[in-house]
Amino acid sequence: xxxxxxxxxxxxxxxxxxxxxxxxxxxxxxxxxxxxxxxxxxxxxxxxxxxxxxxxxxxxxxxxxxxxxxxxxxxxxxxxxxxxxxxxxxxxxxxxxxxxxxxxxxxxxxxxxxxxxxxxxxxxxxxxxxxxxxxxxxxxxxxxxxxxxxxxxxxxxxxxxxxxxxxxxxxxxxxxxxxxxxxxxxxxxxxxxxxxxxxxxxxxxxxxxxxxxxxxxxxxxxxxxxxxxxxxx
Numbered sequence: 001x002x003x004x005x006x007x008x009x010x011x012x013x014x015x016x017x018x019x020x021x022x023x024x025x026x027x028x029x030x031x032x033x034x035x036x037x038x039x040x041x042x043x044x045x046x047x048x049x050x051x052x053x054x055x056x057x058x059x060x061x062x063x064x065x066x067x068x069x070x071x072x073x074x075x076x077x078x079x080x081x082x083x084x085x086x087x088x089x090x091x092x093x094x095x096x097x098x099x100x101x102x103x104x105x106x107x108x109x110x111x112x113x114x115x116x117x118x119x120x121x122x123x124x125x126x127x128x129x130x131x132x133x134x135x136x137x138x139x140x141x142x143x144x145x146x147x148x149x150x151x152x153x154x155x156x157x158x159x160x161x162x163x164x165x166x167x168x169x170x171x172x173x174x175x176x177x178x179x180x181x182x183x184x185x186x187x188x189x190x191x192x193x194x195x196x197x198x199x200x201x202x203x204x205x206x207x208x209x210x211x212x213x214x215x216x217x218x219x220x221x222x223x224x225x226x227x228x229x230x231x232x233x
Contacts, residue, residue: 005054
């Protein structure tokens with residue numbers, strides 16, 4: 001399906017209106033998974049023409065996404081990756097875990113960005129970062145699209161490695177997201193050490209429901225944005 005390539009429009013606007021010179025695009029992957037970390041990539045690209053075919057990672061085949069990630073790692077000015085573990089997600093909630101992972105990603109950059117373009121409509125990063133949120137920024141903004149591809153390929157690789165000792169769960173194929181294989185393995189074997197134990201899927205597993213962690217962060221002042229998935233898929 002044809003799609004419009006991403007541009008530097010938002011980045012140019014930020015430069016013109018805020019004086020920002022170094023701008024990072026930030027995107028996450030793993031928010032709706034049942035298992036594994038949430039991963040955030042921060043990418044700085046400047047205003048150079050992007051590699052051919054760059055777009056939201058979800059629109060790319062696995063083969064093309066992997067190839068493009070290899071190209072992007074050398075093409076971007078710099079990039080950083082940050083993760084929040086399943087335990088941190090359970091303890092903090094997804095909003096705070098996303099911020100933790102994003103700060104970790106930004107902190108690994110060789111320079112501190114003057115501004116951040118964040119994919120989506122929710123600013124989970126907040127002060128002191130200067131943030132511009134862009135809905136579907138992973139399709140429209142070059143730096144965010146680059147971050148999207150790098151984050152997705154990196155997390156998929158991590159999940160495949162975690163799944164070596166848990167082959168029945170199909171992590172190499174589903175990356176910890178809901179799937180029939182994943183559901184069947186959970187019903188039979190229960191959650192692995194890599195599962196998020198505050199997630200709603202445990203409500204449908206009577207034999208494993210005792211493992212569910214209470215959501216101590218449910219009444220936090222920051223609204224949660226995780227969009228948890230149960231077994232209805």
